[in-house]
Amino acid sequence: MRARILLVGGLGYFGRLLAAELLRATDADIEIGGRSSRAFAGFRSSFDTDGGRLSFIPVDLANPDAVAAALAGANLAICAAGPYQDLPLTLAEACLSADIPYLDLADDRAFVAKARALARPDGPTFFPGCSTSPALSAALTAIALEGRPPAGTILVCLAAGNAACRQDATIASLLASVGSxxxxxxxxxxxxxxxxxxxxxxxxxxxxxxxxxxxxxxxxHDLLPELFGASSTEFRVAPEFAPLSDVLAAAGAAG
Known part of the structure; x- marks a missing residue:
C-alpha cells in the first residue's frame, strides 16, 4: 500500500513545484488540498502522466473539522498555503493531535515561532519553516561554520533576482516587514x-x-542565535531592481 501525502496549498507556485518533485522522487499518492477543484483539473493536466497518484480534496484551513477530515489516513502533511502572516495553525495542530508528521514552507517569523511552540518531544516529526528562510539560510550557515569556532555575528543577505517568482505570497512576505x-x-x-x-x-x-x-x-533572527550560539544576527534582502529597494527603504524609514 502506497503512502499518502496531503499537500495543502499544492496549487500555488511552490506547492506545484513540490508536488512535481514528490511525484518524481517518491511512489506516494499525493492528495492536493485546496479550495478549487477546477484549478486542480488544470493543474493535473499539466503532467504527462501522474500514474493515478494525484487527487484533490477540499480543505479550508479556517475550519478545523474540515482539516481533520482531510488529514485522515495521511502519512505526512505539508502546508504550502502562503502567505503565512495570517494563516491559522489548524493543519499543524491537527497533525499533532493525530500523530502525523508535519512540515511547512513558512517564512514568516511569527508563524514559525508559534508552530515551533506547538511541538513536543514525544510528538510526531515536526518541521515548520522549510523555506529559503529559515531552512536554506540555516543550512548554508551550518556549512559556512563547519570546523570553525562559534560565530559572534552572523550576517545573511538574500540577493533576489528580477527573474525570481513574483507570486502573491512572496510579495506579501516582502512587504510585511516594511516599516514594522x-x-x-x-x-x-x-x-x-x-x-x-x-x-x-x-x-x-x-x-x-x-x-x-x-x-x-x-x-x-530567532533561530540562528539558538542554533549557532551567535550573539548578533542580521538578515537583509537586496533586490536586483534598485529603485524598488529605495522605495521600500523610504517607506520603512517613514514607519
Whole structure:
C-alpha cells in the first residue's frame, strides 16, 4: 500500500513545484488540498502522466473539522498555503493531535515561532519553516561554520533576482516587514529597529555583483542565535531592481 501525502496549498507556485518533485522522487499518492477543484483539473493536466497518484480534496484551513477530515489516513502533511502572516495553525495542530508528521514552507517569523511552540518531544516529526528562510539560510550557515569556532555575528543577505517568482505570497512576505518593528539579537540582549532600514553594501561575485541589502523580519533572527550560539544576527534582502529597494527603504524609514 502506497503512502499518502496531503499537500495543502499544492496549487500555488511552490506547492506545484513540490508536488512535481514528490511525484518524481517518491511512489506516494499525493492528495492536493485546496479550495478549487477546477484549478486542480488544470493543474493535473499539466503532467504527462501522474500514474493515478494525484487527487484533490477540499480543505479550508479556517475550519478545523474540515482539516481533520482531510488529514485522515495521511502519512505526512505539508502546508504550502502562503502567505503565512495570517494563516491559522489548524493543519499543524491537527497533525499533532493525530500523530502525523508535519512540515511547512513558512517564512514568516511569527508563524514559525508559534508552530515551533506547538511541538513536543514525544510528538510526531515536526518541521515548520522549510523555506529559503529559515531552512536554506540555516543550512548554508551550518556549512559556512563547519570546523570553525562559534560565530559572534552572523550576517545573511538574500540577493533576489528580477527573474525570481513574483507570486502573491512572496510579495506579501516582502512587504510585511516594511516599516514594522523588528527585534534583533544584539550582544547579550535584543535591540529594536524597523524593517527595511539600516542599509549595508554587499560585494557579491558576478553575475550578481554589488547589492544594497536592508533588514527584514524573518525567523532567522530567532533561530540562528539558538542554533549557532551567535550573539548578533542580521538578515537583509537586496533586490536586483534598485529603485524598488529605495522605495521600500523610504517607506520603512517613514514607519
Amino acid at each position: 518593528p523588528l527585534k534583533l539579537r544584539d550582544g547579550s540582549g535584543w535591540r529594536e529597529t524597523r524593517g527595511w532600514t539600516e542599509p549595508a553594501r554587499f560585494a557579491f561575485p558576478p553575475p550578481v555583483g554589488p547589492r544594497t541589502g536592508r533588514l527584514v523580519d524573518v525567523a532567522d
